[in-house]
Amino acid sequence: MGPMLPPAKTPNNRPRRPADPPGTAARRAAMRLLDAVLRRGDPLEAALPAATRGLEGPDRGLAHAIAAEALRRLPDLDALIDSATRQPLPANAKARTALRIALVQTLSLGTPPHAAIATVLPLVDGGPRKLVHGVFGALTRGGAALPELPSLPAEVAARWGANWGNAVVDAAAAAIAAPPPLDLTLADPDALAPEGTSLAPDHRRLVDPAPVTNLAGYAEGTWWVQDIAASLPARLLGRGPGKALDLCAAPGGKTMQLAAAGWDVTALEIAPSRAARLHENLSRTHLPAKVVIADALDWEPAEPMDALLLDAPCSATGIFRRHPDVLYRAHPAIIAEMAALQARLLDRAAGWVRPGGRLVFATCSLEPEEGEAQIERFLATRADYALEPATAGELPAKLIRDAAGFLRLLPGTLADVGGCDGFFIARLKRASA
Ligand SMILES: C[S@@+](CC[C@H](N)C(=O)[O-])C[C@H]1O[C@@H](n2cnc3c(N)ncnc32)[C@H](O)[C@@H]1O
Incomplete structure (x- = not known):
């Protein structure tokens, strides 16, 4: 063994801290x-x-x-x-x-x-x-290990258990444990796309995929990443022609669906940085839409719309698999604040749909205040609107259900094929004049 060296000194004579290990x-x-x-x-x-x-x-x-x-x-x-x-x-x-x-x-x-x-x-x-x-x-x-089924934060488990039952809490825990698949929405059913399973003609599901930019069709812009649940709201507006307004649009998954379905789309977004992503996505997919950067609470369209999509800002608790931070941020006060904003957006947007036109309201939330309760409140104040339930053939067969007339996607939905995000979706039809 060599002689013991004194610790290295810094110029001011304090011992030098050992360099941090790489990483x-x-x-x-x-x-x-x-x-x-x-x-x-x-x-x-x-x-x-x-x-x-x-x-x-x-x-x-x-x-x-x-x-x-x-x-x-x-x-x-x-x-x-x-x-x-x-x-x-x-x-x-x-x-x-x-x-x-x-x-x-x-x-x-x-x-x-x-x-x-x-x-x-x-x-x-x-x-x-x-x-x-x-x-x-x-x-x-001591051989410490994590349980196979992750625990949800106590506040979330109690809230979801009370609202949806313990089986949904268990399904959410199982969903946290498994890496979610990657869903792609195709601009049309024949578009170039990687091999995968398919829940609808214009859908591919990939398990353990290569980086997105390496997948077949990325450069050509023939598809975009979108969870199957997030693809349902635009599906419920069907195909154009006609004028469609996507009210809270960025990063644009639903704008691209509407444009690909032949609608003349106006896409509104309040955040300029998010609108920039919407522009990038439209440019990669070569799909047309008029992008407006504005606050939907100030702005209004020049003419009535045939179709309106309100994919409202929300607590986002439905996307906890890919964004586990929502489990710690979506406290009751945030949920109440979001529900109040959604009510203002919905009440305002309802006046912009032509008689006989359709409005789809959606949130990627698992909180009834941002779903069922929101629509019940709206329908109680607007006699000119009624729920229009999805019919067979409009949506992937496994997702059609619900006598209530709206779609509620909970943890456990599609669990046998890799699950999906949590969502609430209601299609409303405005009475003809
Ligand atoms: C749930 S995200 C929309 C996701 C988008 N529809 C998609 O499919 O890619 C909600 C969006 O609404 C925007 N937003 C929030 N408040 C708004 C407002 N008052 N007016 C317009 N956009 C708003 C947010 O910046 C956010 O980009």
């Missing part, structure tokens, strides 16, 4: 992402640019994957952490976040324990390093 920056970014979602209530996707600034693509992807998986497994990770500490750590303590990040990598993402902990300890330098190391070591040496 630490991605874990640091994962910590920023979890903080953004859990403490500040930001959407995970919206937090990505700032949280991962300066990281290379693969590290950015890794930070996102770690944070998303930690959110999917959060209640179970926390239960493990609490089982190994004398006093529960505060909800957003750095030590808890560091442990969530280290544990989820080892227990769910296949990272070897030594790599998971080595890249996480620098995140608590000058703080509870010993505690994090000790708890992680005790859990991993």
Whole structure:
């Protein structure tokens, strides 16, 4: 053994901190992402640019994957952490976040324990390093494992259990555990598209697909990514010709469907950055639509519409499989705020449909306030509108049901073929004059 060297000194004579092991920056970014979602209530996707600034693509992807998986497994990770500490750590303590990040990598993402902990300890330098190391070591040496069926956050499980029953809560847990398939909507049934299963002539479902940009037809713009549930609202407006208004349009999945179905489409979007994505999507798919950047609560169309689609802003709790952050952000106050906005949008838009025309209201929400209750309230105030239920042949056969006249897609729907997002969809017809 060589002579013991004193620790390297910095110019101001303090011992130099050892360099962070490779991969630490991605874990640091994962910590920023979890903080953004859990403490500040930001959407995970919206937090990505700032949280991962300066990281290379693969590290950015890794930070996102770690944070998303930690959110999917959060209640179970926390239960493990609490089982190994004398006093529960505060909800957003750095030590808890560091442990969530280290544990989820080892227990769910296949990272070897030594790599998971080595890249996480620098995140608590000058703080509870010993505690994090000790708890992680005790859990991993003791054979800690995550349950096969993930637990939902208690508030969500209680709310969905009360609204839909415990079988739906279990189905949601199962949906969290399985990577969702990738659904494509084709511009027409004969369009160039990758091989896959099909729930409708213009639909492909791919399991474990290649990156989207490598798939057949991406460059040609013959399809776009869209969960089968999200494709139903536009299907219910049928085919043009006629004037169609897509009121909350970006990134444009439904605008593209309407344009491909022969409608003369106006697509309205309030957020310029999202409208830019809508333009990109229309340009890739070579589909025509007039894009207007405006607030639907200020703007109004010059003439009545034959078809109107209100895919309203909502709590988005139906897309929890791909966006697990919604499970932690959609508190009752947010749901109530969104429901109030939807009511204003719906009441306003209802005046823009010509007599005899159709309005489809949709939300990717699992909350009745943003679905059933919204439509009941609307119908109680508008005698000129009535529900028009979907008929056989209009939608994929497995999805036609509901004597109530609207479509309610819950966790468990299509579970035998990979599931779908949660959605509420109602088609309303305005009485002829
Ligand atoms: C559920 S997303 C729409 C998804 C889109 N229909 C699709 O299929 O790709 C709701 C959109 O409504 C936009 N939005 C929210 N409030 C709005 C308003 N007052 N006027 C116009 N657009 C609005 C949001 O920026 C968001 O892009």
